[in-house]
Amino acid sequence: MPRQPEGVVRAPTESLREAQRLLDAGMPFHAHEVFEDAWKSGPASERDLWQGLxxxxVGLTHAARxxxxxxxxLLRRGADRLAAGPGAPGGTAAAAHGIDIAGLVAWARELAERTSAAGGGRPPVVDAAAEAPRLRLGPA
Structure with a gap:
Protein backbone atom coordinates (compact mmCIF):
# COMPACT_ATOMS: atom_id res chain seq x y z
CA MET A 1 0.00 0.00 0.00
CA PRO A 2 1.45 3.39 -0.93
CA ARG A 3 2.55 5.73 1.84
CA GLN A 4 0.89 9.01 2.66
CA PRO A 5 2.43 12.03 0.96
CA GLU A 6 4.96 13.64 3.28
CA GLY A 7 5.16 17.25 4.36
CA VAL A 8 1.44 18.01 4.08
CA VAL A 9 0.52 20.98 6.24
CA ARG A 10 -2.97 20.66 7.70
CA ALA A 11 -4.91 22.48 10.38
CA PRO A 12 -5.06 20.40 13.59
CA THR A 13 -8.72 19.53 12.99
CA GLU A 14 -7.86 18.30 9.49
CA SER A 15 -4.97 16.22 10.84
CA LEU A 16 -7.23 14.62 13.42
CA ARG A 17 -9.99 13.96 10.90
CA GLU A 18 -7.59 12.38 8.39
CA ALA A 19 -5.80 10.33 11.04
CA GLN A 20 -9.12 9.07 12.40
CA ARG A 21 -10.22 8.06 8.89
CA LEU A 22 -6.99 6.13 8.42
CA LEU A 23 -7.19 4.47 11.83
CA ASP A 24 -10.79 3.43 11.19
CA ALA A 25 -9.68 1.94 7.84
CA GLY A 26 -7.05 -0.19 9.59
CA MET A 27 -4.15 1.95 8.36
CA PRO A 28 -2.42 3.09 11.56
CA PHE A 29 0.99 3.58 9.93
CA HIS A 30 -0.56 6.05 7.51
CA ALA A 31 -2.17 7.83 10.49
CA HIS A 32 1.31 7.96 12.06
CA GLU A 33 2.53 9.84 8.98
CA VAL A 34 -0.28 12.39 9.35
CA PHE A 35 0.71 12.94 13.00
CA GLU A 36 4.35 13.23 11.95
CA ASP A 37 3.45 16.01 9.52
CA ALA A 38 1.53 17.75 12.32
CA TRP A 39 4.49 17.71 14.70
CA LYS A 40 6.90 18.90 12.02
CA SER A 41 4.68 21.75 10.82
CA GLY A 42 2.97 22.70 14.07
CA PRO A 43 4.08 24.87 16.96
CA ALA A 44 6.90 23.55 19.15
CA SER A 45 4.57 23.76 22.15
CA GLU A 46 2.46 20.94 20.62
CA ARG A 47 5.31 18.68 19.53
CA ASP A 48 4.90 16.21 22.42
CA LEU A 49 1.17 15.95 21.73
CA TRP A 50 1.61 15.03 18.06
CA GLN A 51 4.61 12.79 18.75
CA GLY A 52 2.64 10.92 21.40
CA LEU A 53 -0.22 10.39 18.98
CA VAL A 58 2.94 3.15 15.12
CA GLY A 59 2.51 1.03 18.26
CA LEU A 60 -0.80 -0.19 16.86
CA THR A 61 0.98 -0.85 13.56
CA HIS A 62 3.55 -3.08 15.25
CA ALA A 63 0.92 -4.93 17.29
CA ALA A 64 -1.13 -5.56 14.13
CA ARG A 65 1.94 -6.95 12.37
CA LEU A 74 5.52 2.15 21.69
CA LEU A 75 1.95 2.23 23.01
CA ARG A 76 3.27 2.74 26.55
CA ARG A 77 5.79 5.36 25.42
CA GLY A 78 3.08 7.30 23.56
CA ALA A 79 0.68 7.04 26.52
CA ASP A 80 3.37 8.32 28.89
CA ARG A 81 4.20 11.22 26.56
CA LEU A 82 0.53 12.20 26.25
CA ALA A 83 -0.13 11.85 29.99
CA ALA A 84 2.82 14.06 30.93
CA GLY A 85 3.03 16.57 28.10
CA PRO A 86 1.23 19.78 27.14
CA GLY A 87 -1.51 17.65 25.63
CA ALA A 88 -2.23 16.05 29.01
CA PRO A 89 -5.79 16.11 30.36
CA GLY A 90 -6.53 19.72 31.15
CA GLY A 91 -3.72 20.87 28.85
CA THR A 92 -4.48 23.68 26.45
CA ALA A 93 -3.37 21.88 23.28
CA ALA A 94 -5.54 18.84 23.90
CA ALA A 95 -8.51 20.97 24.96
CA ALA A 96 -8.15 23.27 21.97
CA HIS A 97 -8.30 20.34 19.57
CA GLY A 98 -10.89 18.28 21.49
CA ILE A 99 -8.51 15.33 21.88
CA ASP A 100 -9.53 12.66 24.38
CA ILE A 101 -6.15 12.33 26.07
CA ALA A 102 -7.46 10.38 29.06
CA GLY A 103 -9.31 7.95 26.80
CA LEU A 104 -6.30 7.50 24.50
CA VAL A 105 -3.93 6.91 27.41
CA ALA A 106 -6.30 4.29 28.88
CA TRP A 107 -6.77 2.65 25.46
CA ALA A 108 -3.02 2.48 24.78
CA ARG A 109 -2.14 1.08 28.19
CA GLU A 110 -4.90 -1.54 28.00
CA LEU A 111 -3.88 -2.65 24.49
CA ALA A 112 -0.20 -2.73 25.51
CA GLU A 113 -1.03 -4.90 28.49
CA ARG A 114 -3.22 -7.23 26.46
CA THR A 115 -0.70 -7.67 23.65
CA SER A 116 2.35 -8.07 25.88
CA ALA A 117 0.50 -10.64 28.02
CA ALA A 118 0.04 -12.90 24.98
CA GLY A 119 3.15 -14.81 26.05
CA GLY A 120 4.57 -18.02 24.56
CA GLY A 121 3.91 -19.31 21.10
CA ARG A 122 3.04 -17.12 18.16
CA PRO A 123 1.54 -13.84 19.39
CA PRO A 124 -1.93 -13.01 18.14
CA VAL A 125 -2.15 -10.38 15.43
CA VAL A 126 -4.21 -7.38 16.48
CA ASP A 127 -6.93 -6.21 14.07
CA ALA A 128 -5.89 -2.58 13.57
CA ALA A 129 -9.33 -1.41 12.38
CA ALA A 130 -11.18 -3.15 15.22
CA GLU A 131 -8.74 -1.71 17.78
CA ALA A 132 -8.73 1.84 16.35
CA PRO A 133 -9.08 4.42 19.13
CA ARG A 134 -11.33 7.48 19.07
CA LEU A 135 -9.09 10.54 18.94
CA ARG A 136 -11.58 13.21 19.87
CA LEU A 137 -14.11 13.73 22.61
CA GLY A 138 -17.77 13.54 21.68
CA PRO A 139 -19.68 11.49 19.12
CA ALA A 140 -17.82 9.48 16.52
Missing part, protein backbone atom coordinates in the same frame (compact mmCIF):
# COMPACT_ATOMS: atom_id res chain seq x y z
CA UNK A 54 2.25 9.19 16.34
CA UNK A 55 3.74 6.71 18.81
CA UNK A 56 0.27 5.31 19.54
CA UNK A 57 -0.38 4.84 15.82
CA UNK A 66 2.63 -9.40 15.19
CA UNK A 67 5.45 -7.45 16.90
CA UNK A 68 3.59 -7.35 20.18
CA UNK A 69 6.62 -6.51 22.32
CA UNK A 70 7.56 -3.54 20.13
CA UNK A 71 3.93 -2.50 19.81
CA UNK A 72 3.40 -2.59 23.56
CA UNK A 73 6.58 -0.58 24.15
Missing amino acids: AQLA GNTAGGAR
